[in-house]
Amino acid sequence: DVKVTQSSRYLVKRTGEKVFLECVQDMDHENMFWYRQDPGLGLRLIYFSYDVKMKEKGDIPEGYSVSREKKERFSLILESASTNQTSMYLCASWGGDQVYEQYFGPGTRLTVT
Amino acid sequence: DAKTTQPPSMDCAEGRAANLPCNHSTISGNEYVYWYRQIHSQGPQYIIHGLKNNETNEMASLIITEDRKSSTLILPHATLRDTAVYYCIVRDSLYNQGGKLIFGQGTELSVKP
Numbered sequence: 001d002v003k004v005t006q007s008s009r010y011l012v013k014r015t016g017e018k019v020f021l022e023c024v025q026d027m028d029h030e031n032m033f034w035y036r037q038d039p040g041l042g043l044r045l046i047y048f049s050y051d052v053k054m055k056e057k058g059d060i061p062e063g064y065s066v067s068r069e070k071k072e073r074f075s076l077i078l079e080s081a082s083t084n085q086t087s088m089y090l091c092a093s094w095g096g097d098q099v100y101e102q103y104f105g106p107g108t109r110l111t112v113t
Numbered sequence: 114d115a116k117t118t119q120p121p122s123m124d125c126a127e128g129r130a131a132n133l134p135c136n137h138s139t140i141s142g143n144e145y146v147y148w149y150r151q152i153h154s155q156g157p158q159y160i161i162h163g164l165k166n167n168e169t170n171e172m173a174s175l176i177i178t179e180d181r182k183s184s185t186l187i188l189p190h191a192t193l194r195d196t197a198v199y200y201c202i203v204r205d206s207l208y209n210q211g212g213k214l215i216f217g218q219g220t221e222l223s224v225k226p
Contacts, residue, residue, distance in 0.1 A: 004156070031211070031212045033212065042219075043214075045213060048211070048212070048213065090156050092156070092157075094212035096212065101159040102159065102212060102214055104156030104158065106154075106155055107154070107156050
């Protein structure tokens with residue numbers, strides 16, 4: 001019954017490293033999202049994508065980029081990781097139209113040292 | 114988007130009904146009330162949504178007041194596995210918002226034996 005998977009549950013990287021977070025959904029959804037979650041700040045939208053090769057900035061895109069080469073896969077890229085990007089990263093997908101449910105992955109807890 | 118107010122935490126005895134309130138006094142006519150929950154170390158999970166009428170599904174019931182300024186999520190027989198943070202989100206239909214959700218701080222529900 002797995003719907004949205006993320007490549008790692010826990011990740012530790014060094015400052016300055018390039019980091020890839022992968023998300024895959026098996027529901028043939030066109031819409032995919034990347035959020036980060038921090039204590040006291042809730043979930044904040046980083047980037048989203050409405051279709052293959054299409055992307056739009058969310059509320060906090062600085063320091064991040066994304067890639068959507070295939071419909072089922074949405075990657076979040078930290079070009080040069082910094083300690084303030086230590087966070088829980090959550091991927092989600094949505095079927096569009098009048099579907100009211102957004103499906104989330106289990107999250108990746110990234111620590112940048 | 115209408116602002117929502119939820120108590121930061123609540124306790125409930127196992128087997129009893131958990132009633133989680135949400136105030137949204139500035140809700141507009143086209144905005145829905147969505148409920149999600151997030152169990153520790155997992156991604157958020159959709160529970161239920163409603164516009165005007167009360168709604169029930171296999172997970173919960175949603176009671177919306179006639180003036181729509183507040184709502185209550187009811188878990189009829191809470192179990193220990195219902196311990197989670199519950200988010201009340203007021204938003205136009207996901208279709209009109211491009212699927213984007215805005216999560217606040219939510220209510221941390223602790224179900225105790």
